[in-house]
Amino acid sequence: MTIPVLICDDSALARKQMARTLPKEWDVDITYATNGAEGLEAIKAGKGEIVFLDLNMPVMDGYDVxxxxxxxxxxxxxxxxxxDIQIQAHQRVKALGALDFIQKPVSADAITNILEEYGILTLALKNAEPEADNPMIKVDLRDACQEVANVAMGRAADLLSKLLDVFVLLPIPNVNVLEVSELTMALKATEADAKVSALCQGFIGAGIAGEALLLFHDSSFADMAKLMNMNDTTNTEIEVMMDTGNVLIGAFLNGISEQLDMHFSQSHPVVLGRHCTVNDLIHDNSDRWSRTLAMEINYRIEGHNVQCDLLLLFTEDSMPTLEFKLGYLMD
Known part of the structure; x- marks a missing residue:
């Protein structure tokens, strides 16, 4: 008996990876959904007896599904x-009825083990090749970078949540190739008139280089200092930025480097500006960047007035190496 399987994820790369890792002997009919609303309709239509569900998606997220x-x-x-590998994320999806949780990037062994553990794999077996490498799933560089950023974002959030005993609310990463003049517009989560302070840290690997920019909303400093058990001194804001940057930038770059199978060296962090608008910040430092691939992640902490943007700006010269490194994922 063929089992209807639904893969629900906004990333074409994630859908393709998920389909590829399903056991070859499993007799399934795969349906794909690009957001939670599509996924829910597919389930109601009987196309999702088994559902592999992402959490961070547009229109309707995995929690709502x-x-x-x-x-x-x-x-x-x-x-x-x-x-999103935070412990609270695991607990929340289990409380909402999820059978289990697998962290990205998925592996065939992890999928097979879970299917066998719950007796799902024995329901229907076949000897033919699976429908995994669906030629309809096309993955471009932007989509691949967005999924890589999604995984790295989750690693950084997990570390921050453990250090501060909080739940970090995660967005869908925003990835674009753009000119410096477009950087301000690219910062979706930052209001034009919001006051921010910024930290910058360079990174370099074999053929890939860039800068990580941490934009810290000024309204967030008080809550973040309390979470970090810091006293309110004249240097507190810089300490908060430095400590947050060490966690988010370091963990994010480690998440990227693991997926690209390469090592990044990081320079010492530098304060770019304090209590200024994003427009001023970008304008004053425009000579630092040219055409770039930008990954933007907006981190918020549940129950606290804490918001910061992490922006990774890769040099234009890094694009060929990035495309080469991600080629095996896109094929």
């Missing part, structure tokens, strides 16, 4: 597949 499945008692066994 789980709530609807639970509230409407829909016949779906859900395995969450996410880059």
């Amino acid at each position: 789980l709530r609807h499945i639970q509230q409407q008692d829909l016949p779906a066994m859900v395995i969450v597949v996410s880059g």
